[in-house]
Amino acid sequence: MNQLHALADTLQDLSRWNAFRLRLFFEGIVVGIAGGFTIGSFIWALDESSEIRRHIFSTYIEPALSNGDVIPFCAWLIFAVFLAYIVYRLCVHETMAMGGGIPQVKGELLGYFHMRWLPVLYVKFSAMVLGILGGLSIGREAPSVQIGAAVAKGISRILKRVPLEEKYLITSGSSAGLAAAFSAPLAGTVFALEEMNQSFSSALLLPSMASAVSATIVTRYVFGQEGIFIFPHMPATTHLLILPLILAGAICGPLGVFYNYGLTHVGRFYNAIHLKGVFPRLLFAFILGAFVCLALPQITEGGDGLVNSIVDKHPTLSMLLVLFAGKYLFTVLSTGSGIPGGFLVPMFSIGALVGAIESNIFISLGIIDPMYGTNIITAAMAAFVTASMRSPITSVLLILELTGDFSHLVLTAAIAYVTSALVGGKPIYGQLLAISLKNRKQPAKETRTILEIPICPGSYLSGKKIEDIHWPACCTLIDVRQNEQAHIPQPDLVLKPGMHLYVYALPKDGTKLLHLGRS
Secondary structure (H helix, E strand, O other), rough: HHHHHHHHHHHHHHHHHHHHHHHHHHHHHHHHHHHHHHHHHHHHHHHHHHHHHHHHHHOOOOHHHHHOHHHHHHHHHHHHHHHHHHHHHHHHHHHHHHHOOHHHHHHHHHHHOOOOOHHHHHHHHHHHHHHOOOOOOOOOOOHHHHHHHHHHHHHHHHHHHHHHHHHHHHHHHHHHHHHHHHOOHHHHHHHHHHHHHHOOOHHHHHHHHHHHHHHHHHHHHOOOOOOOOOOOOOOOOOOOHHHHHHHHHHHHHHHHHHHHHHHHHHHHHHHOOOOHHHHHHHHHHHHHHHHHHHOOOOOOOOOOOHHHHHHHHHHOHHHHHHHHHHHHHHHHHHOOOOOOOOOOOHHHHHHHHHHHHHHHHHOOOOOOHHHHHHHHHHHHHHHHHHHOOOOOHHHHHHHHHHHHHOOHHHHHHHHHHHHHOOOOOOOOOOOOHHHHHHOOOOOOOOOOOEEEEEEOOOOOOOOOOOHHHHOOOOOOOEEEOOOOEEEEOOOOOEEOOOOEEEEOOHHHHEEEHHHHOOO
């Protein structure tokens, strides 16, 4: 009965389309402000946690070890065991907070998951802070996305919004999360549309944009947080860079797929060394993190400091190779432990290392001028993320907002997109969502959800009558919209590109329906 009431309320909202979109816009602002304060506090806590660990190592542990005293380091190892146990208890308390968080939000939007917003919020917040305190190689961007989505769901529940409107608000919350994490409102908006929904409808665009801008304003002017990467002014791209940029894209494509392979198959390594539970894996990661903090501290945390040091200090080729191998392995092992942490910032840092290695070689051979090194580094960052996420617009816009330069990014990202496809690359967040669905316990009864299906040119749905389409079972088309115009979903209605279908269906059919509208 509750589902019928929700469906009736949704149809009523769709019938008042302009008022519905206007309400979503103002609610997006509310989500952005609330998310901005929450994520701003989250990032501040992460920074403080990082400073505490660095202070302990530089003031107590490293001087003691140089004098032959291992007691402070042994004490830290005991503390690392304690951290692993606390994070384990938090993960057991709320399993939806484990991992990065973006696959969970995607599953929520498709109707697979129903996260408890408040437990996800405080577990994600606290576990991530403890992970950074332990020195693990995890990023803040995916946790920020899930925190923003949790805040949005909480606001939706307080306002008692219908499921469709709640999904729009969760999307706007994810937009606020990425925008606040990178201080990049445009990239946050596009991320919510391109990666989270694969839809660019105005109903999604308005609240996502409002939320991203509001969250960025809060984090910038209340918390004083800026972009995480610091790049000097880069010279304009010339024809001399065409070959290095093409090569960077060609290299980053397969490497991005290799990165995804490590993230999705790291469980095999843990099983091979007989670490099959959550706590043993977390314990391994935290103990490993203690030694990494001593031996190679540059590869701890997300990697924004690593990227900035590469641009500023220009490490040797041998050091860059060590950092690349270390960052890749430590990131895979950290995220594979189940720690609530992301891997997008580590992904950027690995891409930067690839670009730095290539530019180092080209500069040493006299092929390019040293002043163009940063151009190749930033292009490789966008290319590597494109190859892994398969979201080229988001990847390019993120780097564009961080660097202010655009021309050299598109070519490299496009090459990486193509080469990753040639070697069988798939979107990393989609792969992780599929793994989560495979491993989860199926609910006794699936409930239907409302999905928005955009129709793209050349897709299966384009040009077909509603009655000629092979719809999944338990699927009901409740509304059809094109721009400002509503169409009654009669059997003889011909579907056209630009239309958006609102379908009442089971979550398991969501991916299939979205695919019908895209290809």
